[in-house]
Each structure stands twice: as C-alpha cells, then as structure tokens.
Amino acid sequence: MVHVLLDGKPVYSHIGDLILLRALTSVHLQSWNNMVMKTARFFKRLLTAGVTSTPDFMLRNIVRDTVHAWGVDRTGTFKPLVGSFKGTIKTMRKDADTVRMMAAGAAFHGGYSYGHDPGAGKLVVEKLIRKHGIDEDSILDTPKKLARFMKYGWDRWQDLGSSFENATRARLYEGVKAKGGTHLEAAYEAKDIMDYSMGGDWPAVRFLCETVPFFGARMTGLQRLGRGAYENPQGFLAKGAMVALASVLLYLNNRDREEFKELEHRDRDNYYHFFIGDQHFRMPKPFEIGGYLRDSAGTADRVRN
Template sequence: MKAMDAPQNTMLVEFLSKPAQFLREMVTRDPAFIGASVLRESLSTWVTTGRKGIIPLVTNAKTFAGIATEMDPTYKKLVNAGIGSGYDFKGDIDANAQMFEKEIQEKAGRVSKIQKTVMPLTKAWQMLDKYSTAADLAPRETVYKKVLEETGNEAEAVYQALEVINFSRKGRGAFVRTLSSLIPFFNARLQGLDLLYRAGFGQMASEYAVNQQKAFWIRSSFILASTAAYVSLVKDTEEYENASDEERDNYWILPGAGNLKIPIPFEIGVLFKVLPERIYDSYFGEGTPQDLRDAIKRNLAGTLMFNPIPQAILPLAEVGMNYSIFLSRDIVG
C-alpha cells in the first residue's frame, strides 16, 4: 500500500521508458512467449507454491485453455479482485487513467475514423493481450482453487493467487522504480528472485510456509537430479550437440522429437537446471570452466536481468562495444 503514493516518473524517465515499454508489450503478446509462459509458470508454480495436486505442464495448460476459451469462469473472481494485470503491470496514475478513459470511450461507442480503420489490428492486438493475460492468470487460478479447497478461505485463496508472483509490488525506492521503467522485465525478475528466497527459506506470509519450504526443496532437488539424468542421456545426441549455448540454457532438448524443446522456468531453471548442467558438462563432458563462466554471465545479464543499461540505449551501447551482453560474445569478429 505504501508504494501507491510513490512519486511518479519525470518526463525524461517517461521518454526513456518508451522503448522498454514497447519491447515489453511486443514480447508478452508474442504467441511463442505466451506458449512458453504456460509451460514455464507451470513448473515454477509447482516448485514455489508446494501445493498438492498440481501436475507440472498439464494442470497449467488445462487451466490456460479454460481461461482463454472462457469455459472456466473462475478466473473472473481473480480479475474482480484486481489480479491479472499481466506481466507489464504499470501501477501508476497516468496508466490507470488512460486505461479508464479508453474503456469509457469504448462503452460509450465514441470511435474515431482512424480507430475504425485500424479496428482489425486492434482486435488482433486485444486477442493476443487476452491470451497473454490468460497465461498469467492460469497458475494463479490453479493456486486459488487449491487453497480454497484446502482452507475454505476466499481471502486467503485470492492472496495466495496474487503471491504466485506479484508484479504489482515495486516498492518506494525511486532508483529501483526508475530501473523498472527503463529495463524490460526488471521488476518481474526482482519479484521472481524475491519469491524464490521467500519460498526456499520459509518466509512466505502463510500458515503453510513451513510445508511450502519443504516442498520447495524436495521439488527443486527432483529437478536437480533430473538434470543429471537428462544431460547423461542427451549429451551425445545430434540435437544436443548442434544446439547453441543459448538453446541449451533455455530449453530441455528432446532428441528424436524434431525441433521440439521445452522451455525452462526462469529463476528455478537457472539454479537447478542450467548451472548443474554446465557443471556436469565441465567435469564429465566437453565443457570448460570458461563455458561455465560464460553461462553464468549470460544468465545474469539475460534470464535474471542483472543488466543496468536502459533499453533506450542498450542497442547503441552494444554496437559501440561490439559486444552482445546477452550472448556474451562479440557482435562482429
């Protein structure tokens, strides 16, 4: 609540935040991102919430389908509770005012000629936004149902659904809030790491926190053990050998399945899949200590978003340095 009266961004920050906002909105409405999110959040939710009855990949996909087709009305309870703002929650007065004004105009039927002309594109954009929001809501609805079933407490169920990962939390620190505006998904990564810490060390605001912590480490250990088995099985396959470092980091590669790859969850995946895989490869495969260091740098700058350069100047900075921060390599050379 304290963050609601936090100072708004200056005109300069607003201007510099536009590229980040554009990239964020384009990425979150990409069908490939939406599909990957359904799979990623399924595993993340399974690990961090510790709730029973959640089947990784399967439960979240079914819930997503129910929300996207509006066959399951449960998600509307979460929306009415203020949950479901999506990955690019802005949470500032101007953004909320613009959204409110837009909805008033649409309900009043006041549509300009230009708006009528671009209506097909607008509808397509809104459809992608709907699916993106459904991907965000799917794990929340799953947790909501499980908590409500276990406790019968509606308020607790809504709260735990929000805490699957709370994008609306931004804090009052002006510096961090500014970085969140300038760097795409910076706040999402902070909230993901915070969730990882609270779930792993029993700091969740819930009576279930101790059980949640136990489930977190049991399920994380399962992913860790599975990683060793996975690498030993695929390391000599053509698909794995031909995959780039980025593909190995970001996916589980399935030999014999063509180009089919399963995206890994973000923070959970880095800790319990990427790093163990690189360590295993360094000791038992063809990997080197340098490969491990490159993977750490790549995931710190990419997946975990520890890259303080604003999106507005990042492309120019990389060209000037002739170095891709995400790929950890020269652009030309």
C-alpha cells in the same frame, strides 16, 4: 505508531518491525511522473509489449510459468501442466472465479509491461471502461473506424496472451477456494505466486523496475524463489530435487549425441532438448529454478570437456 479508521474512529497500533512499517507505508507510494520517467516508461512498454506479444513467447512463458508456480506453491493445490491447461480454459471462458480474481487485483493484464507502471495501469483501466460501454461508432464506414477495428483485433490477441499469463493464477485461486479458503486468501495466493506490481523500496531499484524491460520480473522471481524455499523448505527441496533429477537424467542421455554437442551453450542453457528418432524438440526451462540447473549443467559440461 500508525492508525486506521474503524467505524469512523481511529484505532492505533505500535509497529516494532521497521521492514513491516516500510511495507505498509509504501502501499500508496507515488511514482515519479516527470517527462523523463514518462518517456523511459513508454519505450520500456514498447519493447516489452513487442517481445511478450509474439506466439512463441506466450507458449514458452506458460511452460516456464507452470514449473515455477509448482515449485514455489505453498498451498499444495497446483499441479504442473494440468493446472496451467485448466487455468487457461478458465481464463478464456472468463468464469466466475476468474472474474472475482481479476476484481481482487490478483490477475495481470500485460504483467511484464504494466506491472511497475501506474500510468500504464491507468490506461488499462480506462480501456476496460470503454470496452464495456456501448459504442455507436462500431460500423466500419471510415478509415478511422477501420483502424479502430484492427485495434480491436489486437486487443483480442492481448486477451489471449493474458489468458496464458493468468492460467496458473486462476488454477491456484480455484484450488485455495476448494480447500475452504476465503476469497481474500485465494486472491492473495494467486497474486503472490509472481507479483509483477512489486517495485522495491530503494529508489534506485524502483527506477530500474520502471525503465528496464524484465528487470522487475527477474527481481520478483528471485525474491519469490527465496521465499518459497524459506516458507516451505521440505516441499521446495523435494520438488527442486525432482526437477534436478529429471534434468540430470536428460543431460546424461544427450551428452554423447553429436546433435547435442553442436548446440550453442545459449541453446542448452535455456531449453530441455529431446531427440526422438530424427526429430529434435525443445522445451523451455523454468525461470529462476531453471537458472540453478543451467549453472550446474554448464559446469558439468565444461569439466567433462
């Protein structure tokens, strides 16, 4: 039995689903805050932020994210590439929909770095509070203020990275609202496309999510992929078949090229390769959806050899 207050009076409900009860009671779950965990989280954030702040990662990430979002989208409002491009423009402009989405908690500022770390989330909130205040020390007349100015440039760079991260979510939010959905429904769909704040209920998994870079992101991606296939099997299979067909055709086109044969398996597994004349172009494969195709392409390649 659980209860909530409605107009100051308790309203009781009986929950027969144990998993649902655990999910509800885990909403306010407190993370471990001892010195060991704080140290582990710090080094995890340090490595993750270093990786995700590079320009090449940002560009690869939005390409992978757009195919992943299209594959698991159950609203039918997101279009790959075009949706991400429009979403990037929206988040850079900080339009009304983007602000509402962020206020609802559906956006992620450094989702890879902060998604499973409440302490780091607190730092982000404090930074935003300071950001919107009036700073009398904005004149660069001391080394300390100069260092603060350089940090300001870093923060702007991070904002650019967040624009790429939130591009698909902003477009999904707008699409659900355009179809008549409420703000809450649109925010939920935008957040649920890849919820980095999820950390699981089992203590061992929560520990790994908080301390191992990208572990939580991959677990979340696999869980979301499975739900996407379960909730909309026809749409998921149709979109997956389109990606698979395009991947197979590209492989058949490339398999006899000497340039393709000389590539390392790691390179083949993580990128689509296009050869136009003497030019070689790579496009990052999507996250979990691309993982299945990597295994299939690798097996076909080994059998052929």
